Amino acid sequence: MSGAHDLAVVGGGVHGATVALFCARAGMNTVLFERGSLCREASGVNAGTLTMQMTRVALIPYALKAHAMWASARDWLGHDVGVVVCDGLSLAFTEREAELLTFRAGKRREAGAPIDLVSPARAQEVEPGLGPGVLLAGHCKVDGYANAYLTGQAYRAALIEAGVSLRERTPVSGVAREEAGFAVQTAAGPVRARRLVLAGGVWLEEMAAWLGIDLPIKVLVNQLAVTERVEPVMRTVVGIASGLLSLKQYPHGTVVIGGGWQGKGDRERGGAEIVPESLIGNMRLACHAIPALKNARLARAWAGLEAETRDALPAVGPLPGIPEAYICGSVHSGYTSGPYLARLLAQRMLGTEPADPLFPIDRLLAPAAPPTPVPSAAGRAADEQPHHV
Amino acid sequence: MALPKPHEADLVVIGAGPAGAAAALAASRAGLSVVLLDEAASPGGQVYRAPPAGLSVSPGKRGPDDDAGDALRAGIAASSVVWRGSARVWSVSGAFRVDAVTPSGNESFFAPRLVAATGAHERLVPFPGWTKPGVIGLAAATILLKSQGMIPGRRSVVAGCGPLLAAVAAKIVVAGGAVAAVVDLSGPGDWLRALPGLARRPDLLRQGLGWALKLGAARVPVLFRHGVVAVEGAEACERVVAAPVDTEGRPRGGSLRGFEADALAIGHGLVPGAEITKLLRARHHFDPAAGGWTPVRDAFGRCSVAGLYAVGDGAAVAGAEPARLSGQLAGLAAAHDAGRIPLEAFEREAASVRAGLARMSAFAGAVGRLMRPRPAMVEAIAPETVICRCEDVTRSEIETAIAEGARDINQLKHFTRCGMGPCQGRMCGETAAGLLALQVGSREEVGYWTGRPPLRPVPLADLLGRFDYGDIPVPTPAPL
Ligand SMILES: Cc1cc2nc3c(=O)[nH]c(=O)nc-3n(C[C@H](O)[C@H](O)[C@H](O)COP(=O)(O)OP(=O)(O)OC[C@H]3O[C@@H](n4cnc5c(N)ncnc54)[C@H](O)[C@@H]3O)c2cc1C
Ligand SMILES: Cc1cc2nc3c(=O)[nH]c(=O)nc-3n(C[C@H](O)[C@H](O)[C@H](O)COP(=O)(O)OP(=O)(O)OC[C@H]3O[C@@H](n4cnc5c(N)ncnc54)[C@H](O)[C@@H]3O)c2cc1C
Numbered sequence: 001m002s003g004a005h006d007l008a009v010v011g012g013g014v015h016g017a018t019v020a021l022f023c024a025r026a027g028m029n030t031v032l033f034e035r036g037s038l039c040r041e042a043s044g045v046n047a048g049t050l051t052m053q054m055t056r057v058a059l060i061p062y063a064l065k066a067h068a069m070w071a072s073a074r075d076w077l078g079h080d081v082g083v084v085v086c087d088g089l090s091l092a093f094t095e096r097e098a099e100l101l102t103f104r105a106g107k108r109r110e111a112g113a114p115i116d117l118v119s120p121a122r123a124q125e126v127e128p129g130l131g132p133g134v135l136l137a138g139h140c141k142v143d144g145y146a147n148a149y150l151t152g153q154a155y156r157a158a159l160i161e162a163g164v165s166l167r168e169r170t171p172v173s174g175v176a177r178e179e180a181g182f183a184v185q186t187a188a189g190p191v192r193a194r195r196l197v198l199a200g201g202v203w204l205e206e207m208a209a210w211l212g213i214d215l216p217i218k219v220l221v222n223q224l225a226v227t228e229r230v231e232p233v234m235r236t237v238v239g240i241a242s243g244l245l246s247l248k249q250y251p252h253g254t255v256v257i258g259g260g261w262q263g264k265g266d267r268e269r270g271g272a273e274i275v276p277e278s279l280i281g282n283m284r285l286a287c288h289a290i291p292a293l294k295n296a297r298l299a300r301a302w303a304g305l306e307a308e309t310r311d312a313l314p315a316v317g318p319l320p321g322i323p324e325a326y327i328c329g330s331v332h333s334g335y336t337s338g339p340y341l342a343r344l345l346a347q348r349m350l351g352t353e354p355a356d357p358l359f360p361i362d363r364l365l366a367p368a369a370p371p372t373p374v375p376s377a378a379g380r381a382a383d384e385q386p387h388h389v
Numbered sequence: 390m391a392l393p394k395p396h397e398a399d400l401v402v403i404g405a406g407p408a409g410a411a412a413a414l415a416a417s418r419a420g421l422s423v424v425l426l427d428e429a430a431s432p433g434g435q436v437y438r439a440p441p442a443g444l445s446v447s448p449g450k451r452g453p454d455d456d457a458g459d460a461l462r463a464g465i466a467a468s469s470v471v472w473r474g475s476a477r478v479w480s481v482s483g484a485f486r487v488d489a490v491t492p493s494g495n496e497s498f499f500a501p502r503l504v505a506a507t508g509a510h511e512r513l514v515p516f517p518g519w520t521k522p523g524v525i526g527l528a529a530a531t532i533l534l535k536s537q538g539m540i541p542g543r544r545s546v547v548a549g550c551g552p553l554l555a556a557v558a559a560k561i562v563v564a565g566g567a568v569a570a571v572v573d574l575s576g577p578g579d580w581l582r583a584l585p586g587l588a589r590r591p592d593l594l595r596q597g598l599g600w601a602l603k604l605g606a607a608r609v610p611v612l613f614r615h616g617v618v619a620v621e622g623a624e625a626c627e628r629v630v631a632a633p634v635d636t637e638g639r640p641r642g643g644s645l646r647g648f649e650a651d652a653l654a655i656g657h658g659l660v661p662g663a664e665i666t667k668l669l670r671a672r673h674h675f676d677p678a679a680g681g682w683t684p685v686r687d688a689f690g691r692c693s694v695a696g697l698y699a700v701g702d703g704a705a706v707a708g709a710e711p712a713r714l715s716g717q718l719a720g721l722a723a724a725h726d727a728g729r730i731p732l733e734a735f736e737r738e739a740a741s742v743r744a745g746l747a748r749m750s751a752f753a754g755a756v757g758r759l760m761r762p763r764p765a766m767v768e769a770i771a772p773e774t775v776i777c778r779c780e781d782v783t784r785s786e787i788e789t790a791i792a793e794g795a796r797d798i799n800q801l802k803h804f805t806r807c808g809m810g811p812c813q814g815r816m817c818g819e820t821a822a823g824l825l826a827l828q829v830g831s832r833e834e835v836g837y838w839t840g841r842p843p844l845r846p847v848p849l850a851d852l853l854g855r856f857d858y859g860d861i862p863v864p865t866p867a868p869l
Binding site: 058093094168244273276296297378 | 799832847866867
């Protein structure tokens with residue numbers, strides 16, 4: 001296949017963009033297709049929280065390394081996404097939450113996250129903005145946040161510097177297998193490549209179907225809200241034991257409030273609608289945790305789409321039965337861990353042994369079969385059925 | 390969750406200006422139960438804004454707008470429309486749920502049909518000094534004069550385009566203020582060309598001539614084909630500088646004129662709000678004659694979303710009387726669509742309203758041309774001029790973002806924070822989109838800000854209401 005690229009990546013979120021970046025830097029002639037603009041779906045509208053206290057246990061070892069990557073983004077990405085490293089707190093206001101916190105923090109700690117359970121008084125020292133009523137808190141020094149809306153701008157510059165052929169506003173309508181690789185279908189005709197990475201976020205299901213693979217992907221519609229700029233009301237990342245709050249104040253003064261409350265939307269319409277009850281519930285939790293927030297005004301609320309596999313663990317690895325085709329996405333807290341997992345996949349594609357195991361999708365393909373164990377450094381905590389709000 | 394009990398109706402109307410009030414009355418007369426919401430304390434909207442409680446317009450200063458406003462309010466009061474004032478709508482969702490912050494907290498209203506009648510906002514093409522205290526919008530000045538009985542400053546310059554120029558300047562004079570100059574982008578020739586259209590509304594033409602005479606009598610200098618190029622002053626507006634412009638509003642060289650003034654009222658036309666139709670993902674198209682992006686509608690105001698109607702200046706800028714008629718049509722259509730008016734009666738009633746609307750179109754067209762968006766003015770903005778005042782983003786920062794790959798307005802926002810502040814892009818959106826369109830080719834390519842709640846910034850305290858932590862319905866936790 002003369003004139004073919006070494007690699008075609010379909011989907012320009014944080015997963016696709018990172019795979020493209022590392023492969024291109026290692027010398028692959030890479031083309032990246034993005035239907036819209038780079039990192040404007042989940043990877044541009046997420047809360048940017050880089051926390052261990054909401055990360056799935058199986059992903060903690062990855063998230064720790066990913067956190068270190070984000071903290072040094074200027075070195076490897078070369079551009080700023082406003083990363084702030086700070087302390088994080090996960091709060092318990094009721095006995096039930098205290099139990100949940102003790103259990104969950106323990107599991108995460110076993111997996112390597114440096115989480116300590118601390119008293120209300122200690123929590124107050126860490127975060128003077130806390131309101132009354134805290135019974136127990138999980139305290140983690142490895143926490144922080146990025147400014148997600150800067151992701152596209154940063155990756156765009158990095159990808160261009162790395163020589164990636166960047167095709168924004170270029171939807172891919174299908175992929176055909178050919179003798180020596182793949183023909184990626186676009187409105188302007190097919191583009192050929194020897195290797196293929198599908199990195200389509202919630203649209204991975206339809207992408208996998210292009211190659212005859214049936215990979216169900218559930219769509220979560222996460223709501224977020226941001227306040228106007230206000231005087232400092234907090235200095236850490238604050239969550240609650242159930243994981244349904246994430247809260248931090250950016251240096252410019254706005255406070256981003258989230259935690260996975262569900263809005264309405266789907267693959268066709270995106271995060272179309274905010275459910276007022278969910279928004280109000282989320283704001284109540286936030287103001288309960290940080291009372292000074294009550295004086296802030298809500299500036300904007302929105303919703304974005306997050307992908308989830310049947311077992312809520314990543315789809316990162318080769319596509320079974322199709323040489324040189326890979327998938328990368330559906331990572332829980334995927335903004336945090338995405339770059340590290342995508343870099344692992346790039347290592348694998350470049351012929352080196354990945355530093356940590358990937359998450360191949362074979363386990364997800366047998367219809368209705370019980371999930372088979374996933375190779376993971378930490379093993380999986382099987383105490384709860386994977387379900388999401 | 391202890392949210393107050395929802396209110397249900399056949400129709401919810403948001404905005405009680407001429408458009409919304411007429412829609413509510415028409416639908417209610419036809420037998421629909423109607424809730425009419427507005428953030429203002431009494432109905433009237435922008436033109437017919439009621440003076441605040443305790444203030445009344447002295448008989449000598451009453452104008453036709455005051456009478457029309459009183460009639461509108463009396464009409465609502467005498468009807469079976471459920472009027473809810475001081476209700477700031479912040480969310481519209483589903484088909485349809487409307488959430489408003491009222492003096493008693495957050496309230497939800499439900500109806501299978503919804504009329505959006507939220508009016509227009511002002512276009513202001515930035516120039517150096519436009520963010521200084523003392524500079525206010527031309528339309529905002531009418532509100533100041535009408536509802537507060539206040540004049541913008543001791544000595545004001547009134548600038549921009551369209552009939553509001555003379556209206557504001559004359560009202561300042563009548564209220565005892567001084568007008569240093571009127572600076573009009575249009576020339577006498579433009580006004581002459583507009584005359585046949587304007588003459589279709591003899592009442593308004595007469596009103597306009599009355600204003601012009603008042604300005605003449607007060608010896609207010611009128612600078613035709615001029616634009617404001619700078620506001621100077623250490624802290625606030627002290628001096629307004631005007632320069633000759635070409636037909637498109639672009640400074641064309643020539644001698645500058647400076648005016649000592651502590652206030653500048655300036656506006657370059659109106660932009661349909663259209664926030665609710667955008668929020669509900671109705672289809673929109675770009676129509677410069679209507680002021681910008683406007684919802685695609687049929688002759689009765691029906692949008693592409695079933696049950697949604699958009700009327701008045703919030704859908705397409707045309708002025709108060711067309712707003713009223715378009716509202717009436719939508720009210721009739723809503724009642725017809727709900728099965729309350731048989732087709733024949735509906736068509737008969739609608740026909741006379743449509744005829745009235747058609748008679749307005751020449752007038753609205755003439756005014757629309759005077760107030761049209763002028764892309765050349767945007768092109769002429771100096772690089773260091775602030776475009777987004779909330780986030781302090783200059784033209785050159787926007788140009789840098791475009792050079793770095795921003796191609797649509799929402800992407801531009803991510804690159805620069807332009808439009809992320811409290812006004813959520815209401816103020817800067819037109820200019821930012823205009824700048825981007827110069828590079829990517831068209832406003833259609835640039836798109837518009839994605840509609841999101843809240844429609845207005847809301848204090849969190851107003852949303853929360855009283856609650857116990859235990860009552861917050863926390864969904865099932867994420868898997869471990
Ligand atoms: C509201 C919200 C808040 C979140 N908060 C956090 C958080 O605080 N911390 C955290 O770690 N994670 C968070 N997440 C999760 C995180 O954002 C995602 O896991 C991550 O961004 C997913 O990246 P991705 O590259 O897989 O998907 P995406 O970013 O969605 O990228 C997929 C891309 O594929 C493109 N595409 C789709 N179809 C085609 C096609 N046919 N042709 C070409 N391109 C196509 C899309 O346009 C899109 O840009 C949040 C998610 C959401 C929605
Ligand atoms: C500031 C301003 C001043 C104007 N002054 C004049 C004038 O003096 N003379 C003139 O001829 N034309 C004036 N106009 C033009 C005016 O738009 C039309 O003449 C006419 O008022 C349009 O009627 P309408 O019913 O479409 O909208 P409006 O009269 O603007 O009524 C819209 C109503 O919707 C309400 N509203 C909007 N959003 C919300 C929300 N989220 N929640 C609750 N309520 C909401 C507003 O409070 C308002 O009462 C002005 C326009 C503006 C923007």
